[in-house]
Amino acid sequence: MQALVTTDIRVMELRDTALPGEHGEGQVLLQVDAAGICGSDYGLYLGKHPLSNFPMIQGHEFCGTVKSLGPGTSGRFAVGERVAVEPLLGCGKCQPCRLGRYNCCIELKLLGVHEPGGFQEALLVEERLLHPVGDLPADIAAFAEPMTIALQAVKRAGVSEGEKVYVIGAGPIGLAILLASRWLGAEVAISDLVVHRLDKARRIGAALVLDARDDVVTALGAWTDGEGPSVVIDATGVPSVIRSAVDIVAAAGRIVTVGISTADVPLPLATLIRKELTVYASRNSVRMFGEAIEAVRRFRAEVGEIITHHIGLSDVQQTIELALERPDIVEKAVVVFDRAGGTT
Ligand SMILES: [Zn+2]
């Protein structure tokens, strides 16, 4: 079988490797059907991600077909069934794991980061990480993982029906947050510097799209009768943008940070207190896969709009390079394993 190995900064090699060996206890052999390329994959590939550690097999947004079941599996899944993979491995022992918040486990391991991920034809996966996707096409099912990230963000803030949510950044995660907000019945305004992304956001249901170069504060004020959106979600990680959320959000509002930066972000304490704001950090997701799969099923056409590239394993490197140079062209790229006689 073939596996795409990131061997060094900006170097990916397609290698012929042996099929996975014997199943361990509770493991399932999965043939990978599709694997999305995430923004964090760009960082890992560039060696800029703190967890870049070569050689590695990337890809944490993937689905596959069950090929065989190991000893100690429950019988929940049948051979031939398509499943999405939850890529998080918590230790089960630390404080967050004991609280059920394994997404921020102090020894968290991720498939596609610490352990080999979906940029290969097959792998052994623990059955407990699998979620049934029914008849969803592979590319759409692979989007369940980014949808879990989006659901975690909107649920951290307790977004509710009829609320006005402002999402900053219309990359794949920003657009997924737009869909997750709609899933909960909220109305969404979204901004970006890339105009092409705003057209896409409008097509998938944004009530208001804003060029980030324009006067977004005035536009959002007009949209909310002068109050400001009650929830602002940052999907950029840009410190000045996160800082601006404090001024934009309504009094008694909530801010959610999903985008990551290693820089410090100074926040004005007087405004935070005057408005009595709540700031939520949101990391990965906890028990969101079932609902994420329902959401991508409902928003199947919209997810199809977000996916701009279907590629083979051998095209990943050049697609990442293209995405880095032209974010207006590559929104979400998905590796699809096209097999003779198989369906995707
Ligand atoms: Zn991701």
Ligand SMILES: [Zn+2]
């Ligand atoms: Zn833990």
